[in-house]
Amino acid sequence: MSKLFSPFIIKDVTLKNRIVISPMCQYSAVDGFANDWHLVHLGSRAVGGAGLIIQEASAVTADGRITYADLGIWKDEHVEKLKQIVSFIHNNGAIAGIQLAHAGRKASCEVPWNGGEQIAAGENSWKPVGPSPIPFKQGQVEPHELTISEIQDIVFAFRAAAKRALDAGYKVVEIHAAHGYLLHEFFSPLSNKRNDVYGGSFENRIRLVIDVVEAVQSVWPENLPLFVRISATDWTEGGWNENDSLQLAAVLKDRGVDLIDTSSGGNVPDAFIPAGPNYQVPFADKIRNEIGIYTGAVGVIVEAHQAEEILEQEKADLIFIARESLRDAYFPTHAAQVLGENTEWPNQYVRAKRDTFKK
Numbered sequence: 001m002s003k004l005f006s007p008f009i010i011k012d013v014t015l016k017n018r019i020v021i022s023p024m025c026q027y028s029a030v031d032g033f034a035n036d037w038h039l040v041h042l043g044s045r046a047v048g049g050a051g052l053i054i055q056e057a058s059a060v061t062a063d064g065r066i067t068y069a070d071l072g073i074w075k076d077e078h079v080e081k082l083k084q085i086v087s088f089i090h091n092n093g094a095i096a097g098i099q100l101a102h103a104g105r106k107a108s109c110e111v112p113w114n115g116g117e118q119i120a121a122g123e124n125s126w127k128p129v130g131p132s133p134i135p136f137k138q139g140q141v142e143p144h145e146l147t148i149s150e151i152q153d154i155v156f157a158f159r160a161a162a163k164r165a166l167d168a169g170y171k172v173v174e175i176h177a178a179h180g181y182l183l184h185e186f187f188s189p190l191s192n193k194r195n196d197v198y199g200g201s202f203e204n205r206i207r208l209v210i211d212v213v214e215a216v217q218s219v220w221p222e223n224l225p226l227f228v229r230i231s232a233t234d235w236t237e238g239g240w241n242e243n244d245s246l247q248l249a250a251v252l253k254d255r256g257v258d259l260i261d262t263s264s265g266g267n268v269p270d271a272f273i274p275a276g277p278n279y280q281v282p283f284a285d286k287i288r289n290e291i292g293i294y295t296g297a298v299g300v301i302v303e304a305h306q307a308e309e310i311l312e313q314e315k316a317d318l319i320f321i322a323r324e325s326l327r328d329a330y331f332p333t334h335a336a337q338v339l340g341e342n343t344e345w346p347n348q349y350v351r352a353k354r355d356t357f358k359k
Helices: 036-047 076-091 148-168 182-187 207-217 242-254 281-291 304-312 323-327 331-339 347-352
Strands: 008-010 013-015 019-021 052-059 095-101 172-177 226-231 259-263 294-298 318-321
Touching: 019 331, 036 052, 036 076, 052 076, 052 172, 076 095, 076 148, 095 148, 148 172, 148 207, 172 182, 172 207, 182 207, 207 226, 207 242, 226 242, 242 259, 242 281, 259 281, 281 294, 304 318, 304 331, 323 331
Parallel strands: 019 052, 019 318, 052 095, 095 172, 172 226, 226 259, 259 294, 294 318
Antiparallel strands: 008 013
């Protein structure tokens, strides 16, 4: 059996293969509510053969959305439709996960196909918040600097969201601490200029993500996995860097986090990011093998042999597929064909399965 299609057991959850569908925003919700687009989008990837499907960044507060069309999990009423989505995913052989998020200073934006710019005033806008009153880029709204009390409210919101995720039936929770959103903003010195217990030293700047981890763990069962997505580097001098990520990963491991979903960038608009095949894999590799925690590799992984090689060389434990999954919801099925694996197909589709899909 190929490594890509070998099972992966993490706590009490068994993934049938090492392919994870990355959380990817669909910007198709109203007031945070999931709808049939999300059911079909996520359900298609379950039918397509992925082992784990992580639902897009789901805001823990209304003002924590990137756009007015983001999914949310800040109120109990959101749970009903999410239960339907989770049930479909599980009934079709995949595991359902959810990413809990707060957009911080990068909130209150237009949807991408309408330009994606921050909405400064009027309908569908609100005041963004952050660790310091520094906008993401010139010309954007200056975010409100969070008080200690407001920070604690957000920590509680993550806790409440994790409880709702459990009620909805998700088996994996991922905390979003990457891509220049709120938790990343706090631990990067480029966006955090505070001089209180949440700013200054490394230990202070990572305090919020640790607080959130502990809050989530207070309601999330010990037998279910907890992931944290980080940006391993800001790709900018004086910013968060690879060594910082190694230190953070060690702390998160000690705090009981199971896997680091290893991405990069997003906190500085003009950073030069050398994007290309496997460009973020070295970060996952280093964290995995120096810290001894499971990692997921993501970033321009588009081909079966490429994914297999990453796993064979023990550079990561899971392969997170993002844009390639948008191009091909059946990437896992097609990857199995390339690697000569005879994977299970839905009964409704078996008549289309050919001998060429078998070893």
